[in-house]
Amino acid sequence: MTVYFIGAGPGDPDLITVKARRLIEQCPVILYAGSLVPVEILDSAAKDAVIEDTASLNLNEIIKRIEVAHNHNQDVARLHSGDPSIYGAIGEQMRKLDELDISYQVIPGVTAASASAALLKREFTLSGVTQTVIYTRYSSKTPMPEKENLDALARHGATMAIHLGVSHIHKIVQQLKPHYRADCPVAVCYRTSWPDQDYVTGTLADIVAKVRAKKFTRTALILVGHTLDPTAGNESFNDSFLYDADKAHIYRPKVKPEIPRQVRRTQAPNSRKA
Numbered sequence: 001m002t003v004y005f006i007g008a009g010p011g012d013p014d015l016i017t018v019k020a021r022r023l024i025e026q027c028p029v030i031l032y033a034g035s036l037v038p039v040e041i042l043d044s045a046a047k048d049a050v051i052e053d054t055a056s057l058n059l060n061e062i063i064k065r066i067e068v069a070h071n072h073n074q075d076v077a078r079l080h081s082g083d084p085s086i087y088g089a090i091g092e093q094m095r096k097l098d099e100l101d102i103s104y105q106v107i108p109g110v111t112a113a114s115a116s117a118a119l120l121k122r123e124f125t126l127s128g129v130t131q132t133v134i135y136t137r138y139s140s141k142t143p144m145p146e147k148e149n150l151d152a153l154a155r156h157g158a159t160m161a162i163h164l165g166v167s168h169i170h171k172i173v174q175q176l177k178p179h180y181r182a183d184c185p186v187a188v189c190y191r192t193s194w195p196d197q198d199y200v201t202g203t204l205a206d207i208v209a210k211v212r213a214k215k216f217t218r219t220a221l222i223l224v225g226h227t228l229d230p231t232a233g234n235e236s237f238n239d240s241f242l243y244d245a246d247k248a249h250i251y252r253p254k255v256k257p258e259i260p261r262q263v264r265r266t267q268a269p270n271s272r273k274a
Helices: 016-026 041-042 059-071 091-100 112-120 150-154 166-180 208-216
Strands: 002-007 031-032 050-053 077-079 103-107 133-137 161-165 184-191 198-205 220-224
Touching: 002 031, 002 091, 002 112, 016 041, 016 103, 016 198, 031 041, 059 077, 059 103, 077 150, 091 103, 112 133, 112 161, 112 198, 112 220, 133 198, 150 161, 166 184, 166 208, 166 220, 184 208, 198 208
Parallel strands: 002 077, 002 103, 031 050, 031 077, 133 161
Antiparallel strands: 161 220, 184 198, 184 220
């Protein structure tokens, strides 16, 4: 018996891995976070599968469900939104399962940040602008380590994906402005990849008013950084070395070997002359 912590992706049922879908089809017990995982993802589940929305359950109640399945030797698909390794709250579940000697695996998924970059048609890392992406959250109910407060992280000037903070966006902007400048591009993406997805773009100077006009108060990701608009504030980016004709590497040597002339076979390789 195995518990599979599955990343269900950001919302679109098509943004789930082939492996995740196969496990959903196979597992006789499915526990999913219904507040964040669309029920359509369960369409491929077996007709006799036991399916339960865990949105109203606490940690011990969830583990109890898993224990029952374990006692019946039934695999469990435990679905989390996005990728379970990022704000998935699987750490405490795995700790409990270790104590109970119940085996588990983690199946990665598409993050909200990746889906939002695709929605915006932007690359988070551009040569000459930044090569770093910081995933973080606003400190509210969950305390942040002092070295990870927004002021400290913003000093890097990297692209930032800020979770769980849209209701405090005015405070976030105040902390970011001294490091990114008021003209730094910002995007706030609401329920990315869901049917009702929406987003707004702007700068640190005007994003608060734009978000309030959209009435985004939850389930939104804040993206900050100059890669969101490579031309903002006279920012420019360089072509990467990856496809640079003047930059050789093991797969693309500067002096390419001559392509041998193909010889047309006149007889089958294994045939013999009489």
